[in-house]
Amino acid sequence: MTMSNTGGRRRPPTIHDVAREAGVSRGTVSRVLNGGHYVSPAAEEAVNAAIRKTGYVVNRHARSLITGRSDSVGFLLTEPQERFFEDPNFNVLLRGCTQALAAHDVPLLLMLAGTKDERRRITRYITAGHVDGVLLVSSHSGDPVAEELRAAGVPLVACGKPIGLGSKVSYVAADDRDGAREMVRHLLSLGRRRVGMVTGPLDTPGGVERLAGYKEELAEAGVAFDERLVVSGDYSRASGEAGAERLLAQAPDVDAVFVASDLMAQGVLATLQRAGRRVPEDVAVGGFDDSPAAVAAGPQLTTIRQPWDRISAEMVRVLLAQIGGEDPAAVILPTELVRRDSA
Template sequence: MRSTIPPTLDDVAQAAGVSRSTASRAINGGLRVSPEAQAAVDDAVARLGYSPNRAARSLVTRRTDSIALVVPEPDGRILTDPFLSGTLRGVSDGLLGTELQLVLLLARPGEHPGQMARYLRSGHVDGVIVASHHRDDRLEPELGRGSLPVVFVGRPFSDEADLCYVDVDNVEGGRIATQRLIQAGRRHIATVTGPLDMTAAVDRAAGWRAALAEAGLPDDAVVEGDFTTIGGAAATERLLAEHPDTDAIFVASDLMAQGTLRVLAAHGKRVPDDVSVVGFDNLGIAEALRPRLTTVQNPVVEMVEAATGTLLDLLAGAPVPRARVLAPVLVEGASV
C-alpha cells in the first residue's frame, strides 16, 4: 500500500542522490546547481509527488510567490466596467502556467493617498501590476522610488521614475476617432473626456485637439466625464446646454457613450443624422448599442497580458523595454 505520509525534502535528496542543501537550492530556483543535479531533483520531485512548504521556501528565497493587481477604483467598478474586468482577465491569462498567486487590491473609501503603496512595499508581494491609476493616488512616486518590480497598464504621468508600462496609443486613438467625424462632414465636434487626472483621458483629448487643429476647426467644446454611463450622460447634458450647435461628439469611452446616446435621444436628436458619435474601447458595449457605435479598439486583454509578461521578466531578472505601446484601430459602426 502506498504511504500516505507526504514526501519530505530529505526524501527528495535521497531519491536524487544529492545533498539536502543541493535539493533545496534546486527546488528554490536552481542557484549554484549543476544541470545534472537539477534534472535529478526535478525527476525525484515528479516521482515522489513532492510539494514544497511555501512558508519555509519563502524564508529561503524571500519570495511570496504572489503578485498584486492594483486597481485604485471603487470595488463596484470592476464588476461593471469592461476595461477593469478585461484587466482582471488579462492578468489571470498571463499567469497561466506559473505558480504565482494573484492578489487583487481595490481602493477603499477614505483611504489615505500612498497607503496602498506602503503596503505593497512592505514585502507582501513579489511584484505589482497597476491599472486605472490616477494622479493623486500617489502610486507612481511611492512605487517608483522602491525596488519592488512594477508595471503600469497605461502611461504614467511622470518620466522621472522610469516606470515600465504597456499602453495603447491613446493620442492616436483620439485623433483617428475625430478624423472619422471630420471625414463625415461634421464641423462642430465636441468631446466628452474621461477624468483628466488619468493619462488615458488626457491623451485621448490631446488626439481630439490635434485632429481639429489640423482641420482648422474649433476645440472649445470640452466637457469632463468619469468613464461611467451616468457620468457620460451628465457630461452630455452640460455639453448640449453649453454648445447647442454640436453636430458630433467624440466620447472617451463606450460606457460614457452609452449615456451620451440616451441623452441625445431624450433631446430628440437622431444619431447619426443630427449628431454623430464615436466612442473608445470596443469591449462589448459598442455592438449592443443602437445604433451600433463606431468606436476605437482598446486591446485591453492583450495589453494586460503583455504587462504581466513584462512583470514576470522583471522577476526573472531579464531585460525589459520601458514602454510597449499598441496601435489603436477604428471599428466602424452606424453612429457616424
C-alpha cells in the first residue's frame, strides 16, 4: 500500500530537542526514559521538565529498530470469528486484555485468521517479529498457526488449555473441573439425586473437564453414575434444547440438570417448559459461564461464573513475563457459584 504524509502535521520533537532543552545529552534523556538508573536527580528533573515542555513522545519505530522488539502484542483469533464475536465472554476477554496491556503502554493488534490466506499472512507478520508475543484465542482442534508460532519461539499465551500444543505453551483457564463440582455439589445440596448433565463438546478440554467434575462430585457424594443422565451438546442453544429432550426421554425422573453452558441452559429451560416441568421445583437447572444469556429470559439462571476479567489480566501478565524471558506457565483460576432462581 502507499500512504503519503498528510499536510497538517508538523515534525514532532525528538530526543535531541529534549536534550538541548534540558541542557544534557541524548544519552541522559534516554536513560531517564528507560529506567533512570545512573542519572542525577538534577538531570532527571531537567529532562522531565523538558519532556513536558516540548511534549515529547518517544518514537517507537526508532526504538524498535534498535532494540529489536516492537513493544506491542497481537490478539489472535484463529477460529471462525462469528462464534467468538457473538460470545459476550469473548468481548470481556478482548476488552480486559486491551486494558491490561494499556496499563503497560503496550498496544494490542487485533488479528483475525479466518481464511487460509489470512493465516499465512498473519503467521509471517508475527514470526517476522512485528509483535513481541501473542494472546491466542483458539479452541478445539490443534491449531496450525499456533503450532507454527510455538515452533518459531514466539511467546504465546492461550486462553483455555490448548490441545496438542505440547506442554510448552502458556495458558490461562478457569478451573472447569472445580466449577463443575461446585455446581453439582450445590444441586446435590438441594436434595436432588437424579442429577443429569448436558456436556459441552468432548473434544475440548473445557468440555472434558466439566464432565469430569460432574462425575467426581457424584462419586464423592456417593451418588451412582448413570450414563442415561448424560447427554452431549456443543454449547449452542439448539443443542441444549435437543439435549434436554433426549434427557427427558432417557431419564424421565431427572430432578436436576447441570448444563455446561448458559446458552445451552437456555435451550434446556425452553424444553423443560414445553414438557411441563417447572424450574426449579421439578427440575433444578445449573448453567456455566454467567453470560448475559443467564439472565436473558425465563427463571434467572444459577450458574458458574468464569472470572474473565482475571483471565484476561493473567494472560497479559503471563505473556509479558514470558516476553521478558520467563518460562511458560499455566494458570488455573477459581470459579464462583452464582445463585439465582433456577436452582
